[in-house]
Amino acid sequence: MKKPLTEEYFINWWLEKYHHTNLTKVMEEHPEWADDPPSHSMEFYAAYPCTQEEHDVWYEWAIDVIAKHYRISKKSAKQRFSLPYLNVSPTVQPKKP
Numbered sequence: 001m002k003k004p005l006t007e008e009y010f011i012n013w014w015l016e017k018y019h020h021t022n023l024t025k026v027m028e029e030h031p032e033w034a035d036d037p038p039s040h041s042m043e044f045y046a047a048y049p050c051t052q053e054e055h056d057v058w059y060e061w062a063i064d065v066i067a068k069h070y071r072i073s074k075k076s077a078k079q080r081f082s083l084p085y086l087n088v089s090p091t092v093q094p095k096k097p
Contacts, residue, residue, distance in 0.1 A: 005069055010088040014058045018090070019048050050090040058090065 012022045026044070027034040033044060050058070062085075066077040 014090045045091040049093040
């Protein structure tokens, strides 16, 4: 049986690749976030931003994972991922002039 795809799985990918950490370590470093994650989500995403290029790499990886996991087309994967994406995608840093 396949392992289910979780929000943590998608978040940990970009946290590990671009910030060399994961959700478990982040919650240990910020115990106040662990007590009530929804009220600290803006702080979390602001503390761990990515560039547009990093975001795009992550997004393509996520679509590939979903397509393979569910054995669906990339088009269908993009449709299925549209709402979960809002919870798991990294914040994109604005470009510096």
